[in-house]
Amino acid sequence: KCLLELEAEIRENPGPKAYSSWDSTIDKFWRQRKLENYVPFRNYGEHGGKPNLEHYKNGLSKTHRADVLYGKLAFMPLYIDAEKNYQLQFLLVRLKARLKGIARLAVGKYLRKPILQNSSSPQRLLRFAISRQFTFTP
Known part of the structure; x- marks a missing residue:
């Protein structure tokens, strides 16, 4: 459920075609919802950049x-x-x-x-x- 909330926030701002650093802010997102994150932020994705x-x-x-x-x-x-x-x-x-x-x-x-x-x-x-x-x- 919370991941769907995060996805909706990202879809709204900055939008699906814009760069988003969601993987570096996900810990804060979890903590605001009283959840624990066991996966280091580096393992959520990659931006595909140089x-x-x-x-x-x-x-x-x-x-x-x-x-x-x-x-x-x-x-x-x-x-x-x-x-x-x-x-x-x-x-x-x-x-x-x-x-x-x-x-x-x-x-x-x-x-x-x-x-x-x-x-x-x-x-x-x-x-x-x-x-x-x-x-x-x-």
């Missing part, structure tokens, strides 16, 4: 790629060069993102140890965190 040097200067990686995509993309991301073998480029970017996601899970950066330890249902959280890595998008 590397951001501002991120790099602040200790983050230049690229922001979702480790798992849950649906077909509406457009080819800007980081893919349409002049070259775009399908291979896309496959390699997705593979790197997936491997990085698996590594983040393995070292406790996706599902953090304190969250797992303090959860009333740690098995469910762990099952979700692992099973999402076995989803594939056409």
Whole structure:
């Protein structure tokens, strides 16, 4: 229900054809509704843009790629060069993102140890965190 509220807000402002940084504000959205968020904001999506040097200067990686995509993309991301073998480029970017996601899970950066330890249902959280890595998008 809350995700539908968020989607409606984004659809209204800034609109479906405009850029939205919804993934970086979702924690605030959850907290305003007294909900907890177990998924780090970096894993909600990607903007499809080119590397951001501002991120790099602040200790983050230049690229922001979702480790798992849950649906077909509406457009080819800007980081893919349409002049070259775009399908291979896309496959390699997705593979790197997936491997990085698996590594983040393995070292406790996706599902953090304190969250797992303090959860009333740690098995469910762990099952979700692992099973999402076995989803594939056409």
